[in-house]
Amino acid sequence: MFALFQVEMVKQWRRPRTYVALGLTMLVPLLITIALKANPPGLPGTGEQRGFGSRGGDNALSYLSTKTGLIVPVFALEVMSGFLLVVIVALFAGDAIASEANWGSLRALLARPIPRGRLLAAKLASALLLAFIATLTVVLTGLIAGAIAFGWHTLDVPLLGLHQSVTETLGNLILATLYVFWGLAGVVALGFMVSTMVDTPAGAIFAAVGFYLVTRILDAITALGSIRNILPTHYADAWTNLFTSGGANSDMLKGALLQIPYIIGFCAIAWWWFHRKDILS
Amino acid sequence: MASPGDQLPRTPGQLRPASVGAVISIEHLTKRFGEVAVVDDLSLGVERGQICGLLGPNGAGKTTTLRMAVGLVHPSAGDTRIFGEQIRPGSAVLARVGNMIEHAEFAPYLSGLEDLRLYWKAGGGDFDDANVDRALAIAGLGDAINRKIKTYSQGMRQRLGIARALLGRPEVLVLDEPTNGLDPGEIRDIRDLLQGLAAEGVTVLLSSHLLGEVEQVCTHAVVMDRGRLIAAGTVAELIQASSSAYIEVDDIARAQQVLESLPGVQSVRREGTGLEVRLDGTPRSDVAEALVRAGLKLETITSRHRLEDAFLELVHEEAK
Numbered sequence: 001m002f003a004l005f006q007v008e009m010v011k012q013w014r015r016p017r018t019y020v021a022l023g024l025t026m027l028v029p030l031l032i033t034i035a036l037k038a039n040p041p042g043l044p045g046t047g048e049q050r051g052f053g054s055r056g057g058d059n060a061l062s063y064l065s066t067k068t069g070l071i072v073p074v075f076a077l078e079v080m081s082g083f084l085l086v087v088i089v090a091l092f093a094g095d096a097i098a099s100e101a102n103w104g105s106l107r108a109l110l111a112r113p114i115p116r117g118r119l120l121a122a123k124l125a126s127a128l129l130l131a132f133i134a135t136l137t138v139v140l141t142g143l144i145a146g147a148i149a150f151g152w153h154t155l156d157v158p159l160l161g162l163h164q165s166v167t168e169t170l171g172n173l174i175l176a177t178l179y180v181f182w183g184l185a186g187v188v189a190l191g192f193m194v195s196t197m198v199d200t201p202a203g204a205i206f207a208a209v210g211f212y213l214v215t216r217i218l219d220a221i222t223a224l225g226s227i228r229n230i231l232p233t234h235y236a237d238a239w240t241n242l243f244t245s246g247g248a249n250s251d252m253l254k255g256a257l258l259q260i261p262y263i264i265g266f267c268a269i270a271w272w273w274f275h276r277k278d279i280l281s
Numbered sequence: 282m283a284s285p286g287d288q289l290p291r292t293p294g295q296l297r298p299a300s301v302g303a304v305i306s307i308e309h310l311t312k313r314f315g316e317v318a319v320v321d322d323l324s325l326g327v328e329r330g331q332i333c334g335l336l337g338p339n340g341a342g343k344t345t346t347l348r349m350a351v352g353l354v355h356p357s358a359g360d361t362r363i364f365g366e367q368i369r370p371g372s373a374v375l376a377r378v379g380n381m382i383e384h385a386e387f388a389p390y391l392s393g394l395e396d397l398r399l400y401w402k403a404g405g406g407d408f409d410d411a412n413v414d415r416a417l418a419i420a421g422l423g424d425a426i427n428r429k430i431k432t433y434s435q436g437m438r439q440r441l442g443i444a445r446a447l448l449g450r451p452e453v454l455v456l457d458e459p460t461n462g463l464d465p466g467e468i469r470d471i472r473d474l475l476q477g478l479a480a481e482g483v484t485v486l487l488s489s490h491l492l493g494e495v496e497q498v499c500t501h502a503v504v505m506d507r508g509r510l511i512a513a514g515t516v517a518e519l520i521q522a523s524s525s526a527y528i529e530v531d532d533i534a535r536a537q538q539v540l541e542s543l544p545g546v547q548s549v550r551r552e553g554t555g556l557e558v559r560l561d562g563t564p565r566s567d568v569a570e571a572l573v574r575a576g577l578k579l580e581t582i583t584s585r586h587r588l589e590d591a592f593l594e595l596v597h598e599e600a601k
Contacts, residue, residue, distance in 0.1 A: 003402055003403070003405045004403055004405075006402070007399045007402050007403045010399060011388065011391070011399060014388075014390055014391055014395070015390055016390065099388075100388070103386050103387065103388055103389065104383070104384065104386025104387075105386050105387050105388050107348075107353055107382050107383070107386075108380070108381075108382070108385075108386070108387075108400065108442075108445065109400070109403060110352070110353055110370065110371070111351035111352060111353055111375060111378075111380045111382060111455075112371075112375055112376070112400075112403065112404045113371055113372060113373050113374070113375040113376040113404060114371050114403060114404055115370070115371035116370050116371055118371075275370070276355065278348075278353070278354040278355055279348070279353040279354065280348075280353075280354070
């Protein structure tokens with residue numbers, strides 16, 4: 001199993017698209033840092049605009065980023081997890097099986113004494129690892145660039161009632177990184193599932209991104225009421241409270257737990273489908 | 282009158298279905314896609330050291346048969362056994378099987394050598410023990426083995442595919458159109474290679490459209506049409522069963538008239554200085570007698586011992 005995983009990772013590292021994708025996860029935090037430095041945002045507005053909930057945190061985070069470089073990766077994560085990071089992890093997941101089917105190399109691999117379940121597990125693990133590396137790259141790049149641009153300070157904004165030590169902020173940053181990655185694991189699982197069903201990677205990638213966007217749109221329709229609570233993206237932004245409201249909350253736990261049935265469901269369908277699939281491509 | 286197909290061995294002793302001791306044993310193998318039976322109740326056995334060619338027109342079910350033989354396609358009924366072990370996806374016995382199904386295809390961003398290494402390591406094997414030198418010698422790619430595969434020609438990919446199939450000294454080879462895209466010299470090399478491997482005891486099951494190639498390289502052949510086996514035997518048996526004749530006479534036009542009116546003659550066509558006559562089981566001596574009775578001077582009458590003739594007769598007969 002580990003040999004197969006190693007082979008999958010080597011294949012991924014040989015692919016130019018891996019570098020392009022990871023390059024983007026470095027480039028965007030750098031651009032954000034430069035933009036914040038060049039044009040520092042002002043204090044967030046009053047009343048509702050000052051709210052630091054999952055919908056009102058953007059302005060707050062961009063403002064806080066200028067107070068300490070430790071918040072720059074948080075703002076970068078906030079910006080990227082809405083779309084670009086989703087596309088990147090969908091790329092890694094949707095490409096996993098479908099690209100090999102597209103090239104025709106899948107049949108050579110599956111005509112070997114390699115159980116299909118084992119191949120699936122190795123490819124899923126490599127897609128998840130790359131998704132995590134992409135998320136981590138955003139954070140590390142933002143952290144380094146932010147520290148250079150805005151310093152390495154305690155988060156202290158009395159006007160907003162915020163005070164976090166460096167250690168506390170770093171701890172929250174680790175938690176936020178894991179939460180964002182875990183929140184994308186459902187997208188990875190769906191992209192991976194579709195990847196077992198199609199022979200063109202683009203189909204699986206679009207399906208995963210589309211799934212994410214559709215659930216976000218549905219989540220914005222308040223008339224859906226409590227149905228929104230079971231959408232996998234409903235609690236996607238709950239992690240921003242770590243930096244704006246002082247700590248983890250029950251929404252993060254709900255969001256983390258909510259991913260589990262989606263991941264299990266999509267992976268189970270992928271496993272069932274791939275085992276009964278005739279390899280014709 | 283017996284049809285040519287009836288004269289051919291369908292399950293002769295040397296290629297008996299599901300024979301005890303057969304390395305590759307296919308029993309009642311069937312594959313349906315919806316209502317269409319792509320492979321229909323196919324049974325055959327290939328013994329150690331034999332090179333068995335699957336022949337058939339497009340859509341005969343050759344590639345699907347080979348895919349089922351290595352666990353890529355699930356049979357609707359029946360099964361394939363290699364060394365007695367039923368083939369399922371990922372069966373352990375596939376470690377003893379080298380394969381190249383359809384065109385040799387690879388991840389384009391890898392070099393030839395990287396692909397071989399990763400392919401072998403994916404199965405948990407040590408690349409140093411994979412008989413790499415021989416595989417590389419067969420690939421014959423020289424320094425190009427370190428180039429990205431996307432720069433390879435079709436022939437280079439095919440050679441790399443054969444090299445990949447030979448990693449780890451397989452005891453069985455399953456090859457789909459192995460000489461596809463190769464030039465005549467490379468085809469000869471592959472022919473010599475396969476015959477050499479068979480002499481060492483390697484069992485080969487291959488498909489090919491090149492009937493001349495099968496005739497030269499295979500010890501046995503199975504003719505398929507629309508998913509069904511229509512004849513099987515040694516290549517020599519199949520050729521002998523062919524009932525074509527080549528005739529040279531003093532008056533070709535007159536001879537053609539006589540032959541076309543003769544019962545038992547399927548077709549007559551000019552070929553070079555003579556006539557090629559396809560017979561419907563009629564003995565060649567009857568043809569010769571009819572020509573002499575018509576006052577023609579018969580200069581030559583020979584049988585056509587070519588696999589192509591046998592194949593075309595079989596498929597033609599099956600289509601009736």
